[in-house]
Amino acid sequence: MEDHLQNLYEVLSKVEGYVYPNEIELNWSILIVLYPYITGLVAGAFILASLERIFKIKVLKPTYGIALLTAFSFMLVATMPLVSHLGKPLRAYEIMITPHSSSAMAIFGFVYLWYLMVVLFLEIWFDYRRDMVIWGNESKGVKRFLYKLLSLWTTDISPKAVALDDRIGYIVTVIGIPSAFLLHGYVGFIFGSIKANPWWSTVLMPVIFLFSAMVSGIALVMLIYIVLTKVRKQLIDMECLDTIAKYLFYILVIDFALEGLDQIHRIYVAEESFEALHKLVFGKLFYTLFIYQGLLGTVVPLLTLGTLQFYKPKASIRKIIYIILPVLVLMGIFFMRWNVVIGGQLFSKSFYGYTTFKTGLIGMEGYLMAATWLIIPFLILSFLLWLLPPWNKIETSHE
Amino acid sequence: MNQDTTKLSRRNFFKAGTVLASGVAIASALTPYDGLLFAAESPGAKGKWYGIGIDINKCIGCGKCANACKQENNVPKDPFYFRSWVEQYTIKNDGSILVESPSGGVNGFTQSVPDNEIYKSFFVPKMCNHCAKSPCTQVCPVGATFETEEGIVLVDEKYCIGCRYCVQACPYGCRYIHPEKGTADKCTLCFHRLKHGLQPACFEICPTEARIFGDLNDPGSKLNYFLKNHNCMVVKPHLNTGSKLFYNALSPEVR
Amino acid sequence: MPQHIKRLISVFAIFIVLFLVMRQVLKPSSFGKLGHFRADAIYENTLKPMHYTIADSCTKCHKSVRAEKDKGFHKRLKCEVCHGPGLKHSLFAEQFKGKELPDSLKLYKPGERKDCGVCHQKNAARIKIQFDTINTTMVHQIDLAEHNPPDLKANEPANCIDCHNPHQP
Structure with a gap:
């Protein structure tokens, strides 16, 4: 509390021009940057998984299971940054019992549950049920219990039952694709629908969020796949990586085009807010927008991936590229969220001035808290990979 | 034969047209504006429908309103939390615009630009606009903020989850998160005073009667007299918030 | 219907029923009476x-x-x-x-220069003020730095109320 006020007085001394007095405090901080970031990773990873399953791109097989489990682990944590930034976290349940139909945020609980339980959980469950039954019979102790619990003590693994599982899993994935679009497009709408804020208020916001989500999710799975294969001392499937890189390239092109379109439109129509935003972009957002998001996060990966479509260096070099690029892309998308969430609050809605972002290391909204919510999904993923290793599954060809 | 069909089709056209037109008319009369989206009904003919008038020509920037608001409503004293504040706009001869609001104006103002550089200067008291289509009410995910039937936007501090979405949605910067309560806080038009037949504190205290408070539904109210006799304007009309805070002599620089 | 589908459906059904029960229990009783909010909150707002x-x-x-x-x-x-x-x-x-x-x-009890200056200190934004009352034409504008400046030697600032009666200035 005292720290908070001290922080605010420091920010007050750094205010440029005039901001409404209530705007000195940045209401949405680093945790709300994480929220669309993590949700985006989920949606992106899921889209990659469904490329294999629905669009039958078989080379992507090695990443299918990893992508699904990645999506699931991040999904479990997706709400936590939101809940922990609330002024009254214990009242979070209200959003489920009395959702306000006109609020873009209210339906989040339901969209989230739908995506977590109906899409991700069911797809993984039907995909792993036979294996869980078998593993449950083979293992002992806690692991045995976990398998039994997760498979709901079912035993039927006749070819007929397995075929049914596969059929249902396919249907779930088909439902899952629009759901993933809904989930992340919806997160974009939370920002895009705020007419008070010209930096957010654009119809393109949901679409931009969606494509940047796919970009980040695909990059994350790519990275996790490489790291996992190295850890397991297996051979990296270069054909698979090349294909992922190809899709990453395509979607990055769309993402770049959409964001470019958004900015060109802003510049051309040059509305009331233009001067204020122009100053913001070339001032407080210069590094995060032009250098981190634009140059390192978009242009460099775009050029590299574009080049790879015509000219393929040898595998060892491509491997290094495939490690560096996802990191750049993940960083770029993180700063994209940053520029939207933080950038949208740095200028005053009076367009006469700017406030400053400042947060501490500790505290509910500090960097440590944010780091925690970024690390926990990886711990969950490690656990899931230990419990449900996709590489130990019985080979099934998804029909 | 040919003529008949023409007649027939014309008659049909008129018929269809009338049905369509009356349908549209009835539909628009029934729902002049989507009431589902908002907690309260749109301004009805009966009951009170509060509005606010501020005469910028009369405001002397004493900041008594901002000060009174803080005291009446126990608003935290730090200069980051305001339900009501005053801004001084100074347009210089070179065309640049300077906006100041030291501590929201609670301690008054001192002129910071020498007279010979000033093209014009004026004070603008700011407060919640109690919008009829309030963006903050629209975005509240749990229904912890609402419009009463008198047109006052209130917060339910026992139900607010502190998500801060409403703070983002208010185009006028009139909401903040109460540092101790952790919930959204805003002007209530001194709802607790209205119920005793008293005026909100900032209106009560204004020494120059620059602030006029009244019932928009009452044709004889002071507010309606003020609105009829002055060219009044709301801030950011393009956002269609249904603002009920009307300024006389509002300069286009004010945002 | 195969056994595992039945089990899955029952697990989901249990969760949905639990959710509906919790919703009924947790929803405040006055919620929704007058709109999408707790009607009691109107009354509570009058208690300040x-x-x-x-x-x-x-x-x-x-x-x-x-x-x-x-x-x-x-x-x-x-x-x-x-x-x-x-x-x-x-x-x-x-x-x-x-x-x-x-x-x-x-x-x-105000009376210092800063107290009266809140309204009367000369300010470019104040000068235009015209009152529509009979007696007053404007709020008097005083340049506090020039008007009877405090005696620096005595180190005692002259307060406005030393000369003016605030109730009848």
């Missing part, structure tokens, strides 16, 4: 304590001041404009007639 009183309550004791003020330029000003919120002050006076006011309830 008041601090400012109304003009008449001052006159009950301070009759002579009121009479004095009514003759001067400040006649349209309410007492609390300068003296601050006085509800507790007047309630105490009413309840315990004749009893000494505790210090905490004594109201502010």
Whole structure:
């Protein structure tokens, strides 16, 4: 509390021009940057998984299971940054019992549950049920219990039952694709629908969020796949990586085009807010927008991936590229969220001035808290990979 | 034969047209504006429908309103939390615009630009606009903020989850998160005073009667007299918030 | 229907039923009566304590001041404009007639240059002010730095009330 006020007085001394007095405090901080970031990773990873399953791109097989489990682990944590930034976290349940139909945020609980339980959980469950039954019979102790619990003590693994599982899993994935679009497009709408804020208020916001989500999710799975294969001392499937890189390239092109379109439109129509935003972009957002998001996060990966479509260096070099690029892309998308969430609050809605972002290391909204919510999904993923290793599954060809 | 069909089709056209037109008319009369989206009904003919008038020509920037608001409503004293504040706009001869609001104006103002550089200067008291289509009410995910039937936007501090979405949605910067309560806080038009037949504190205290408070539904109210006799304007009309805070002599620089 | 599908459906059904039950239990009773909010919140908002009183309550004791003020330029000003919120002050006076006011309830007596300057310090944004009353034409604008500047030698700033009666300036 005292720290908070001290922080605010420091920010007050750094205010440029005039901001409404209530705007000195940045209401949405680093945790709300994480929220669309993590949700985006989920949606992106899921889209990659469904490329294999629905669009039958078989080379992507090695990443299918990893992508699904990645999506699931991040999904479990997706709400936590939101809940922990609330002024009254214990009242979070209200959003489920009395959702306000006109609020873009209210339906989040339901969209989230739908995506977590109906899409991700069911797809993984039907995909792993036979294996869980078998593993449950083979293992002992806690692991045995976990398998039994997760498979709901079912035993039927006749070819007929397995075929049914596969059929249902396919249907779930088909439902899952629009759901993933809904989930992340919806997160974009939370920002895009705020007419008070010209930096957010654009119809393109949901679409931009969606494509940047796919970009980040695909990059994350790519990275996790490489790291996992190295850890397991297996051979990296270069054909698979090349294909992922190809899709990453395509979607990055769309993402770049959409964001470019958004900015060109802003510049051309040059509305009331233009001067204020122009100053913001070339001032407080210069590094995060032009250098981190634009140059390192978009242009460099775009050029590299574009080049790879015509000219393929040898595998060892491509491997290094495939490690560096996802990191750049993940960083770029993180700063994209940053520029939207933080950038949208740095200028005053009076367009006469700017406030400053400042947060501490500790505290509910500090960097440590944010780091925690970024690390926990990886711990969950490690656990899931230990419990449900996709590489130990019985080979099934998804029909 | 040919003529008949023409007649027939014309008659049909008129018929269809009338049905369509009356349908549209009835539909628009029934729902002049989507009431589902908002907690309260749109301004009805009966009951009170509060509005606010501020005469910028009369405001002397004493900041008594901002000060009174803080005291009446126990608003935290730090200069980051305001339900009501005053801004001084100074347009210089070179065309640049300077906006100041030291501590929201609670301690008054001192002129910071020498007279010979000033093209014009004026004070603008700011407060919640109690919008009829309030963006903050629209975005509240749990229904912890609402419009009463008198047109006052209130917060339910026992139900607010502190998500801060409403703070983002208010185009006028009139909401903040109460540092101790952790919930959204805003002007209530001194709802607790209205119920005793008293005026909100900032209106009560204004020494120059620059602030006029009244019932928009009452044709004889002071507010309606003020609105009829002055060219009044709301801030950011393009956002269609249904603002009920009307300024006389509002300069286009004010945002 | 195969056994595992049945089990899965029952697990989902249990969760949905649990959710519906929780919803009924947790939803506040007055929610939705008047719209999508807790109707009780309207009443609760009226319970906030008041601090400012109304003009008449001052006159009950301070009759002579009121009479004095009514003759001067400040006649349209309410007492609390300068003296601050006085509800507790007047309630105490009413309840315990004749009893000494505790210090905490004594109201502010302004008179320093900064107090009067809040309205009267010359400011480019104030000069245009025209009142539509008969007696006053504007709020007097004084340049506090020039108007009878405080005697620096005596190191004692001259207060406005040394010369002006604030109730009848």
